[in-house]
Structure formats: structure tokens, C-alpha cells
Amino acid sequence: MPPLVEIAGLTATFDGVPALRGVDLSVGRGEAVALVGESGCGKSVTWLAALGLLPGKARVAGSVRLDGQEILNAPPATLDALRGGRVAMIFQDPASSLNPVHRIGRQITEALALHRGLRGAAAREEARRLLDRVGMPDSRRRLDAYPHELSGGQNQRVMIAMALAGSPELLVADEPTTALDVTIQAQILELLAEIRRDTGMALVLISHDLGVVAETCERVCVMYAGRIVEETAAADLFAAPAHPYAAGLLAALPPIDGPRRPLAAIPGGVPEPWAMPPGCPYAPRCPRRVAACDEAVPRLATVAPAHRAACIRPLPEGAARELLSA
Amino acid sequence: MSVNDEPLLHAQDLVRRYAVRRGMFGRPAEVRAVDGVSLTLRRGQTLGLVGESGCGKSTTGRMVLGLEMPDSGGVAFRNERMPPPGTPEWRRLRARMAMVYQDPLGALDRRLDIGVQVAEPLEIHGIGTRADRPARVEALLRSVGLRPDQARSFPHELSGGQRQRAVLARALATAPDLLVCDEPISALDVSIQAQVMNLLSEVQARTGVAMLFISHDLRAVRQMSHRVAVMYLGRVVEEGEPDDVLRAPAHPYAQALVSAIPHPGRRGGRIVLKGDPPNPAARPTGCAFHPRCAVAAAVCARDVPALKPRAADRRLVACHVAQGEAAPGAGLPRHALEAA
Amino acid sequence: MLRFLGLRLARALLTMVLVVTFAFVVLRLSGDPALLIMSADAPPEAIAAFRQAWGLNDPIWQQYIRYFAAIFRGDLGQSMRDGRPAIELVAERIPATLALTLPALAMKLGIGIPAGIHAALHRNSFADRAVMLLAVAGFTVPSFVLGLLLVLVFAVQLGWLPSGGQESWRHAVLPVLTLGIGGAAVLARFTRSAMLEVLGQPYMRTALAKGVPWARAVRRHALPNAAIPTVTIVGFMVGSLLAGAVVVESVFSWPGVGRLLVVAVANRDLAVVQCILLLVAATMVSANLAVDLLYGVLDPRLRSAPREATA
Amino acid sequence: MSDIPLGAMPAPAVSAPPARRQARLPALVVLALGWLVLMLLVAFAADLLSPFPYTALDLRNRLSPPVGMGGVWLHPLGTDELGRDVLSRLITSIRMSLLIAFGATAISAVLGVTLGFLAAHFRGLVEHAVLALVDFQASMPFLILALAVLAFFGNALPLFICLLGLNGWERYARIARGLAVSAGSQGYAAAVKGLGASPWRVYGRHVLPNIASTLIVSMTLAFPEIILLESGLSFLGLGVQPPMTSLGNMVGYGREYLTRAPWILLAPSSVIVMTTLSVSLVGDWLRDRLDPTLR
Secondary structure (H helix, E strand, O other): OOOOEEEEEEEEEEOOEEEEEEEEEEEOOOOEEEEEOOOOOOHHHHHHHHOOOOOOOEEEEEEEEEOOEEOOOOOHHHHHHHEOOOEEEEOOOHHHHOOOOOOHHHHHHHHHHHHHOOOHHHHHHHHHHHHHHOOOOOHHHHOOOOHHHOOHHHHHHHHHHHHHHOOOOEEEEEOOOOOOOHHHHHHHHHHHHHHHHHHOOEEEEEEOOHHHHHHHOOEEEEEEOOEEEEEEEHHHHHHOOOOHHHHHHHHHOOOOOOOOOOOOOOOOOOOOOOOOOOOOOOHHHOOOOOHHHHOOOOOOEEEEOOEEEOOOOOOOHHHHHHHHHO | OOOOOOOOEEEEEEEEEEEEEOOOOOOEEEEEEEEEEEEEEOOOOEEEEEOOOOOOHHHHHHHHHOOOOOOEEEEEEOOEEOOOOOOHHHHHHHHHEEEEOOOHHHHOOOOOOHHHHHHHHHHHOOOOOOOOHHHHHHHHHHHOOOOHHHHHOOHHHOOHHHHHHHHHHHHHOOOOOEEEEEOOOOOOOHHHHHHHHHHHHHHHHHHOOEEEEEEOOHHHHHHHOOEEEEEEOOEEEEEEOHHHHHHOOOOHHHHHHHHOOOOOOOOOOOOOOOOOOOOHHHOOOOOOOHHHOOOOOHHHHOOOOOOEEOOOOOOEEOOOOOOOOOOOOOOOOHHHHOOO | OHHHHHHHHHHHHHHHHHHHHHHHHHHHHOOOHHHHHOOOOOOHHHHHHHHHHOOOOOOHHHHHHHHHHHHHHOOOOEOOOOOOEHHHHHHHHHHHHHHHHHHHHHHHHHHHHHHHHHHHHOOOOHHHHHHHHHHHHHHHOOHHHHHHHHHHHHHHHOOOOOOOOOOOOHHHHHHHHHHHHHHHHHHHHHHHHHHHHHHOOHHHHHHHHOOOOHHHHHHHHHHHHHHHHHHHHHHHHHHOOOOOOHHHHHHOOOOOHHHHHHHHHHOOOHHHHHHHHHHHHHHHHHHHHHHHHHHHHHOHHHHOOOOOOOO | OOOOOHHHOOOOOOOOOOHHHOOOOOHHHHHHHHHHHHHHHHHHOHHHHOOOOOOOOOHHHOOOOOHHHOOOOOOOOOEOOOOOEHHHHHHHHHHHHHHHHHHHHHHHHHHHHHHHHHHHHHOHHHHHHHHHHHHHHHHOOHHHHHHHHHHHHOOOHHHHHHHHHOOOHHHHHHHHHHHHHHHHHOOHHHHHHHOOOOHHHHHHHHHHHHHHHHHHHHHHHHHHHHHHHHHHHHHOOOOOOOOOOOHHHHHHHHHHHOOOOOHHHHHHHHHHHHHHHHHHHHHHHHHHHHOOOOO
């Protein structure tokens, strides 16, 4: 049975500057996969490219299959049908992602009309039910509210309701809680988990916060400079990361308990897209760097069962633990 | 670093009110951004101020620095009252305290190179001579991990982390006694955040500067602070040692805040608050947290709890239930819980 | 909502008062009105009589009050040249001016807005660059140069259209074209930048992510948002319906309000000038008021209080 | 409009972006700059360049066409109804029009920026007063105000320049105030104030230089407006008064002879159009390079 979504060799360039350098990723039916990385690593661009949401001047190549059917650069009619219908997306800043001059109800019923042919009172009633479903207090009155009359958390709930309108098989959440306070973030993450349990919908969570990802996703892909550098089950990644970058990210995270010591910060910064180092892009910052690292860009190879990493000297099982606790 | 018990700075019952117009044409409502906050800063020590957006932590930071005058209450720096902003004494005092900003690019002048901007405080306060200033600047840049040759680069040519280092170098130019950092790392990437946090700790160890570290990220506050104060809607609701507050938070809001921290290796068992933080212009009666509190009792909706040491472990907490003055209720009826 | 209207109405009235005061003060500052109106060599007694008749010897503030009262009564003084009430003279000319400016306004809206939208939707295409170049030309070529060129080509060289006067509709074609082309260019450029701004907004991407086809997303989501800034410049164009054609009316010797103003200024016929000044101010102020009301309708953010933006 | 999607902004530029980013000067802009330099040269060296004194009559070859249309080299651009050499008059007119345009732009910029800074610094009542004035100025078509003042005060050149200086000052005031306020509230100006700098140092050393580039760009956008306004008024016979001559009143006087001697008004008209076009093109190019925020 082919995975729900299969991305292979996806590349995207803007004015000759590559943002994605060959991404391979698959999402199983009902699975929760995380895409983690620092700003500029291409985690959002991956899914915007897959769904054809990039601005006109982006050059996108490679393959994106939904249920085996190729959708990359598909004709607009096909894309319109599957966007919101089979694959829905929500974004980081809820306040600016909603049309400021349309009421909330109208923005939800628009999706209902497109994908479930609901009109008028039936659509409005279904929109109210969706708002209840996403935990919006006093949903009837909120149908007629405008986005600027709601808080960040409430606007994000509206976005989720809009996404559920087409009862999609996959929800892509692009940093859904980054702009929210930590207690509201907890509410939204809880809501997403609930929805997955009820509808069996697959989830792709894009985030820069390892903690957020750890709790909500089964599998994690770590991205660096436009490429996936490690892909494994969430538990394995946090216990024993194979790629030095993933280990570095974990060590840089301030611990929540235990003695307080200086953090193992990763030196230097992310290389610029137009000034990439020759071989492995992480080499200049990597403590395990050897001459061979600069020869070629390492491929995503299996280092353990269901555990892949793009490094010619991945961390052995035990090594990661002491690197983390050192 | 001698930690004399004489506090460097003491702020007592600070209150700051803003008249905020509700919408383009609504009647102006009064918002109490800070409603009676007291705190003490000691040389070589860091006080962490944590809370969500709108809790008044940034306003408190600006009042501690004297950038804003409190409507009531006062700030004493080395036992002298903080002079009103703009006066000559106030300008002289700027040499003794400095601020690190959330957006380093915004705090730097786009048209001047880093060397000139780091030297500016030296010129303003007449420190050193024209001859030895370049050497001082080089030392300052080196002390924050920047290369001397980067003195000639402009802010937009540096990365986020390097810009923050430049802001810090400028702040340290007059060897201040107090450093107020308002969300210094939230605009940076995870790996760069770690670099800046390490740098701030090194600087404190080396110079003994007192620090007020303001952030919404409890993990960062724990990493940096010797004492931590949790704020909610303009008031401090709990204060204590970071490890104690994190391991066993006393105030219900602090408990929710700690349990909401997303952390690898933690699976579920989280307290999820209902509704949104209330509207500061329509502040709930009594304890401002009672509409969202799971153990709220009747008294909580009536009397404002004072921040005082708890009998058991001297932990400062502002909560009738946590102080044992009231039996934990089952939270107030549903409608009270719904946000304004 | 009421307070919103009240505020805008107060501002409109304040502007009118400012204009009236401006006219009153400037009139007094420009030397003794008596000497200006009567020729300098008129006998002293005549001047004294004139001063008395116009109450120029009373204290200044009394003249100011009487001046205001006169305006309310619509008595804006007589034209110095032919003694007829200024307001009558001006009112006669209004239909002629509107006969030019209204069709020109229609042309500006009819051409400018669609061209701007089309250019924004097909960014960097040939159409986009053409609209931009035309817009810069429209923005920089003075109306009288454009008018004279049109006369040179269509009236002199080809002889299709008359070069001046107001006898038939054919006389109006060139002036309307002159007004229309310039205005359409400016509006196209403005609409284009407003559309580009809106097309870059995140909610447009949300619409696509929702499955809304591009054409409908533009119509339903982009246009209503781009309309808000565009209303301002359209309001200004409507406001200058009376004032907009001063130069063009002179080029085509079209007997409108603009032509009258130029003649009045040349002859320093102060009453007529004042009257036109107040009339134009009134139209501008009411147009701005209408724009403010339209803002309230188009942009809900102005109507209701935002969720408290916490400090 | 940000061309790179919001989610994936590239990491801040550590090394300089590739040379491709600094597009070389587009051809149109080079031409425009060339024309403007020519105009400035003509303006400065007017007396040396013009073959005849601009008021010299030469009734013998009155209304002779330009050299291209059968005219004589003595008067390359032909002569007007009084036999005055069109080229000489054109050169002097260019100087007059540019003088007026530069003078008026300078006045409106200085006036606007000072009022903008006053509003930003003193806030409160001063700010409301300035904003009310800005509102008043923006709500009145300037041409009508100018005509009214000209009617009342008659027409002297200094007054005319000051009057034109009143056009567009509200634009500078709005920009200066906006930038000063934003810089002051959370920007670099507040940071420098926090270092103990005096207000003079904050404005002089930091706010003004940063605003200068935005102001220069907006000047290039306002410059054509003033040229159009001056030539319009002069065309109506209400601007520059004879014996002085400007591009506008040359066109005005040339109008009677539109059919018989179109070159009298075509020469100044084309100069007006070329100059305003060039300034706009340079202005647009400058704005995109210096400060894309200014629409």
C-alpha cells in the first residue's frame, strides 16, 4: 500500500538561489511526522512547493505523489481540488492568515462549499459545529466576528476548523504555535492530538522547537540547509541522535532539571544558500569533521532499523548519550 | 566576586497605567500594565522575570532601568531615587546601567559600522581618550566573541547572533553595574540562543554585573537565573529558586506554565488551561487568575492575594489556596471560565 | 460608529473654517481691499465712501463675523468687473466644468483601475511594463502640453475635432481625453501597487491552500482588500471635480469654473476668487467625508474594537 | 512584496549577497541621469551658452522655422513672433524653471522635516496641530490655493517660489514624523537615548542621517510635481511674469502661433517632459534601491 504522500528529490530555487536541494520524505496514512530545523533550512518551503503554493518565480522540480498520483506542478484544477480537500495546511501567524474583511463564518463556509457542496444554512450550521469541535467558546456568536476581534489562539482554532472543513487525509501545520504563548500552545497541540485520534488524519508538524515535536509526532525529520539530514522515530532521535547536527540541537536545548552548566552551543552559523561549503554543509560547524566530509554531500543512508542519517561518520549508539550529557 | 548583601537596586510596589483607546473610536479604557510589583537586584546575581505576553514584564524592565516613570511606587538604585528620564543626572546614570533588546537589528543604527557604535557610549560619557578608544573597542568586541576586524562591518552584514553580541559590547562599554535583557534570545535560532546565553553568563561571572533576564521561555530563565519571578497580568504571583519553582511550582498558574513547557522525553500529563489570558482592560475581580484556575475558591474571586512567604518553605506566592488560607475549590462555574 | 462619524464631521467643519479664515486673512494681508478694487488714482472721497460701504473701518473681528454671516447667507460679494453677485457667476459655470470632469472621471476609473489590476496580476509581463511606462508618462507630462499636442494632431493636422470653444459635444472630446489620460495613468499606478501589496499577504496563500481557484481568490479576497487604499485617491479625484480642470479649460478656452478662476485671478476679482475657493473647499471636504464613511463600510477593523492588543 | 515565502526566510546575510543582487544601472536610468546632468550644465552656464541675449529682437527673420525645417543655422531652433531666438530663450527658461523647482523643493523639505521632527519630539498638542495642518493641506488641491494667494498678493518671483515651496511639505512632515517616532519608540534612537545621549546627538547623529535617504527619494518624487505646477501657472500667465521667461510661459506664448509656428512651444514642452520624466525615473530607481518601503 503506497504511503499517503511520497516526496522524492524535491528541489526549489528562487532567482538561481536554491532553497531546497533534494528532499526525500514520505508520510504514511494517519501518521504524525515532524519536520524540524532552524530558520532558512527549507522546512516550510518543502510543503509549499509540494502543494504548489510558492510564488510564480520559484522553480520546483522532483516528484510529489499523493496516493501514488503525481501532483508536483499538476494543472491548477487538480491542485485546487486536493488543496483543502485531501491535504489541508495551516500557518504560523493566524492573525494575518485570515482575510481581515471577511467574517469568520464566511471563511469557513467557503471551504465547505468548495469541498462538500454545502450552501446557506446547512453550511453555516456545519461551520458552527466545526468551531465547537475546535473548542471555540460561544461558537454561534463567533461566526459573525472578524479576525481582528479574536485572540491569536482563537484565530488559530478558526484556521484548524477551516482545514477540517474538507475532511482532509493530511493536515500540514507550518509552525502553528510559534506565535502563541506557551499555555495557548499547549491547548492547540492538545487539540491537534485529539483531532488525529478522532479522525485518523495524518499530520505533518513543521517547527523549530524540538520539545513541541517530541510530544506530538511519531517520526521526526531534521533538516539543515535545504536537505533532510536525519530521519527516525521520535523516541530514538531524542535518545540517540545519529547526525552530529541533531545531537548539537539537543545539547543546545536548556535542560529542565539537573545541574546548571554552560550549554553545548553549536559554533558558527547556518551557511548562506549562495555560499555553501563544498561537501557536507554542516562540516564547518561539526566537531566530528574529517577531511572526507568535504568531498561529497553525504546521502541519507540507513544507520539503524528505520533510522537514516546523512553523515559519513554518524554517532555510534552510546556516543550520543555522553555527548548529550557531557 | 564579592556578593555584599547590600542590594544594588530595589523596586517597591511599581504601578504603571496606560489609557488605551478601545478601537478607532471607543472610550479610552485604563489598563494597569504593572499593578504593584516589587523586586530586588543584587550584584553578580540574575533575577529571571517570566510570564506570557501582556503580563507587564517588559514594562517592569523599562521602569527598573528608569526609561519610564512609574505612576506610583519607586526605584532606588544604590539607595538613591531614580532621577526622572531626560534630566542630566538621569543621563549620567545611564553609564551605570544598560539594556539588551529583543531585536538586535532594530537597536543598531543601520548606517554606522559596529566599531563606531560600540565606541559611542565612551564618547557620550567621556571615558578614555580619543587615542585609546579603538583599543578599548577592540577589547570589548573580543570580550563578546567578535573578531576585531568585524568592527568595520555594518549591522545588516552580521548574523542575528553576531548583532546581539555587538549590542552587548555597546552595553558593556561603560562597565555598567546592571544589565536588563528584554527577551534577548527569542528572535534567535536554537543553536545561536545557546551561544548568547553562555556569553551572558560568562560576562556576569567576569564582571559581577547584576542582571534582570526577561523572557517568556521558562527553560531559558531557569538556565540564566539565580532567582525567578513568575508574572501574570501585571503582578508577581510566585518568586523563588528556579529549580524549586520548576520542580514544585506553588501557584496554580506557575504549575500550568511549567507543565506547558514542551520538552523532549516528557509524555502527556499536562495541565491545559481553558480560555485565553483575560483582557487587561477588563481585569477580573480578586485574583486575576481565578477565572482559569482549577482550584479557585469563593475567596479567590473576592480578595486580591498578597505575595508573601509560604509558611512551609518561605516560597513567595500570591495565592489563598497555596498559602493554605482557603480550601482548594473545584474551580468556579463554567461561565466564569469563559474569557472576556 | 456614531463617534466615528462625529469625529470625521468635526474635522470636515474645522477644515472649512480654516479655509474661510485663510481667505479672510489673505484678503486683508494683501493690502487695503479698497485700493485694490478701486483704481489707485480714484479720488480720496470715493475711496473713503467705498471703505465705509464695505465696513473696512470697523475693528477686524467685527469684519470677520460679518464676513462669516455673509457666507452663510450665500452673499459672497459682487464681482468687481460686472457687479453681478459672485455666486451667481460661479454657479452658471458649474455645469460646463462638470461636463468635462465627470466623463473624465468615468474614463479615469474605467481605464485606470482595470489596467492597474491587470498589471499587478501579470507582474513583469509586457502589459505590466507598458502600464508602468504609460503611468510614468501620464504622471510627468503636464496637462497643457498633452492638450496642445492633442490639438496639434487632431485639430490642426487631421482637422477631425475643433480646437476650442463649447458649441457641441465634439468640442469636449479633446479636453476630456486630456484630463482622462493623466488621471487614468496615476490611478493605474496606484491600483497596481495596492494590488501587489495585497497579493503578497498570507491570507491569499490561505485561500489557495483552502482550494479556492486563483481567479476566485483574486475576486473574493484580493479586490476587497485592495479597494481600501484605492478609495482614498478616488475620493481625491471626486473632490477635485470642480478644481481639476483649471489648466485644461484654459487650453481649450472652455467656459468652466476653472477658466473663470484664471480670469478672476488675472483681474484680481477678489470676490469671485473667494467664492470659487470656498466652493472647491466644500466639494473636497464633502468628498473626503464620503471617503471616510466608505472606509467604515469597507474596513471592519475601523468599525469594532480590536481584541485588546496586550502590552 | 516578499518574494521568498514567509516560512523560509534565508538566514541573515553573513557574507555579502552575490553581485547579481546589485543590478547594474538600467539603460533608461542612465539616459535620465545624462539628461539631468545636461540640464544642470545648461542652467549653470546659461549666459555662456545662449547665442543671443534672450530679449534681443530680430524682426527680419521673424517666425523662421528651426534648422531642420528649412530654417537657418543662425537660429537653430527658429525664432518666435518677435524674432527672438528660441534656443536662447529656452536656455534661460531652463535656468529659471530649475531655479524655482530647486528653491521650492528645498523650502518644502526644510519646512516639512522641521515640523515633522517637532511633532515627533513634542508629541501631544504640537503633534495634533501639525497633523491637522497636514490634513488641511492634503485635502485642498494646491493649484486653487496658489491661484488664490497669487490673486491676493499679485506676483513677485520670491513670493512665487515660497508659494510653490508650500506644495508637498506635508509629505515630508509625515515621513519625518513617522520615521522619527518609529526610531524613537523602539528603534536605534531609543537605544542611543538609553546610552545617555542628549536629544541633539540622537537626532543629529542618528535620526537625521537615516531619514536623509528616504527624504532624498521623496524629493525626487516631489520635484516633477513642482515643475508641472510652476509651468502650469506660468502657462496661465500667472506664474513667472515677463520680461523674465520660464518653460511654462514660453509654452503659453507659443500657443497663439500653434498652427503657424508650433516649434515655439514644442521646444519648451519637450524639455519639460524630458526633465520631469528623467527625475521620476531616477526617483523610482533610487527608491527601489535605497528604501523599498516608500511606495
